[in-house]
Each structure stands twice: as C-alpha cells, then as structure tokens.
Amino acid sequence: MTAGAPVVEVRQLVKRFGGYAAVDGVTLSVGGGEIVGLLGPNGAGKTTLIHMLLGLILPSSGSISIFGLPMPRRRQPILARANFSSAYVQLPLSLTPRQNLTVFGRLYGVKGLAARIDELLERFEIGEMADRPTRALSAGQVSRLNLAKSLLNDPELLLLDEPTASMDPDIADKTRQTIKAIQRERGLAVLYTSHNMREVERLADRVLFLHRGKLVASGSPRDLLARYEREDLEQVFLRIARGG
C-alpha cells in the first residue's frame, strides 16, 4: 500500500435505528500509514461507525470503500487484510492464549503461524501465560492478547475500539509504542477510538471529532488546538461535546 493512498473512504454514511441517526452523513478517509483518532462523547457514533467498516452493521445509506473494494459487498477479501480489537469484545476465556491465536490465525490464513504466535506473545509480554486458560490472565493481559490477535495477519488496516482501556499506564505506554512501531514498519493504517486524549495527542496524525453522529471537526492535533484556541485535546473535546 502506497503511503498516503486512501485505505478507507467513507462517503455520506448514515445509520439510522428507527428515527435516531447514530451516524449522520459522515465523510472521511484514512490513508495508508496514517493513524487517525476517532473522538467523541458516549453515543457519538464512533463504535457504530467502526462496526459498519467491519460489515457488522449495515449502513442505511452512503458508501464505504476499503482497499478500493466496496464494503460490505466484498467483506471477505477486505477483512482478510484488516483486523480489529475492542476492549468490549473478548476471546474465549476457556481457551489458552495460544489456542485462541491459533484459531484466529487459521481464520485469517496466517503463514508460519506458530512462529508468528510466539513473536506476538513475546512482544505483548504474555508469553509466560501462553498455555494457561485466558481466564487466568489479568484485564490488562487480556487487552494485550486482543491486540496480539489483531496483529496476527499483519493487517494493512487496523480498527481499534479503546485499545488501551484496562491497561496500567506502563503497559498502555508500551502498547502505544508497539502500535506506533508497527505502523512505521509496515505502513499500517490505523483508525481508533479512545477516551484518553493524551494518548490521541501522542499517537494520532489526524483526529476526527464525532458529535451526535456528525463529523464536527477534523485535523491534526496541532491544527485543532490552534483552531479552538485550547491547550490540549481534552479541552477541545469538552468544548465540542458541550456544543461550543
């Protein structure tokens, strides 16, 4: 994937549940090698948007193109090249981390799977727990296992829903560094949601603010701070969330 070429292109995307518009006319793009932070208060439509990108929710109108292919019509080839992780979804607790990664590695058709699993378990510091039931892992270790799963197939697009929730500051920082390092190494495109504004400021090349289903602001963290005349993204977030 050429750096900067659009990996995700969303046009006039709308999702209505009855009379309520969870996502309301959103147009956005994510380029190759770009990390885009998706911010907004609870109920802003962030997770609904990510679920539509994954084909788990069907849009009411508008279009989604990923790797130049229409979603959800070509979901299988798209999802083979993408992956996702969410703090609100978990891997089966009865299986060991190694078993979970083996199952998902096979679902994604990963070559050299055993070595890839060992590499990821080490990278996320859960190697010593690899053969114990996942339920024996701490919340932070489970989040790291979810992230390891999301990198199994060496994706070109990574969708992350609050990836560092439940992690202690040290592990969260290491995880951010890992995401950044992989993004640099592989030219990975990342779209992620977070309530941690400092994290977004440090990680994201570009930030999108969603409010009541609409895209209300976008730009680099520095641009947004200048535009809203605030010192940090948290203040920008509060101003937007309170309708300022």
Next chain:
Amino acid sequence: MEGRLRRVSAVFQRHLYLYPSSASRLMEIFYWPLLDLLVWGFLTVYLSRSPGAVPQWTAFLLGAMILWDILYRSQQAICVSFLEEMWSRNLLNLFASPLSPGEFVGATMLLSLVKFLLASALTVALAYYLYAFNLFELGFWLVPLVFNLIVMGWVIGIVTTAVILRYGERAEVLAWGLALLVQPFSAVFYPVSALPSSLRPVAYALPSTYVFEGMREIITRGSTGNSTFAAPFLLNAAYLALAWIFFKAMYRQAQEQGKLTKLGE
C-alpha cells in the same frame, strides 16, 4: 475453496479445544444419552415381561430412543456452538474476520457429526451389552434413517440459531425446547395411527415421522418401502433450503438493526 475449508476447520478446532478440560461439555455428549438409555432400557425390560407384551417392544423403544437422540444432539450441536460464542462475547471477533456465516454453520454441522458418532457409539454399545438390542439389525436401512435425522436436526438447529440471532437472549430457551416441540408429532415411540386424525398431516410434514415409522416397519417385517426414504429426503432438502434462507434473512436483519453487535452483552 481451500480458504473456506481452513476457516471451517478453525471454528471446528476452536470447539474441540473446549472438550478435554470441560466435564460439563463431556457430560453433554455422554451423560444425558446414557441416562436416557438406562431409563428407557429398564422400562422396556419391564414392559417386555408384562402379560400381553408386544414382542418387539425392546427394539421399538430402544431404537426410537437412540435415533431420537441423534436428531436432538445434531440440533443441539449447532445451537450450543452459537451460544458458546455469544456467551464468551466472541461473536464479533468471528464475524469481523473473513469467516462467513455459512462457514460458521458448516463448522457446527461438522461438530454435530462428531458428537453424534461419539454419543451413538456409547449408546449403541451399551444397548447391545445391557439389553441385547443390536441397532445394526436395521441393516443398510440404518444409513438413510440416520442421515435424515441428522439433517432434520441441522434444520431445527439453523432455525433456532437464526431466531436467537434476531431476538437475542430472550430466544435462548429455544435451543433446548424447539426439537422437543416436534417430538410428539414425529411418532417417535408410537405409530402415527395413535395420533388424532387432525394431527396426522402435521406428522407427515415432518421427515422424522417417516424415519420412526420406517424403523418399526423394518423391525417388524425386515424391510420397508421406498416411500420411507423418498419423502424425508425431499422434505429435508426443502426444509434445509428454507432454513438457510431464513437464517440469512435473520442475519441481515441483525446487521441492519445493530443486534449482531449487541449479542451477549
């Protein structure tokens, strides 16, 4: 095709991983069929010793019990596998991967075959050992009889899973109840003639009815007519196609209404 088989076998493997360390799951395969066999077996022993007993009672009741269990386990394997994913909040991981809903259902069908083979091996062997009942005396006829029960179990399992997809936890009880709903009309332990005439058309609309009627005919006469096999094959083919159309419609509705992402929350 290779990718499809790999994904089906990955889901199959995920469920196999659960069994070695889970007593409750092993019980589901062996314990309940074993209990059924003991209760029905001793009942048939008692009935066959009663004055005026029908000579084939042992074969009728034990054969029916073993064959019904095949249908029930086949349906259960599909529903319980789906519920396992729902309870473990793993559905989104699966459906956000290249796995298609059809491949998921295919894997659960494969799992149902393995469970059927394990449970049946136990019940058939014990029925022979404890009650001198040899299911293989049904001969070659056993193959189409069992095949039709497995497919009908799949049909009920797919329909149940589709309803759970659409209605969520509220519909979970169907996983244990829907197959039992067809049992009274399937002439499992008695002939269709025992049903009121108004219910007989319902019975003949079920593939399972032909299987159990056929089983009794084979035990009594040593053979059965071709209609015993043609009717359930045709009915099963039609119901399987309809069940799949229904499943796809419910899956789509769940995607449209955002319910797929809420299951298990």
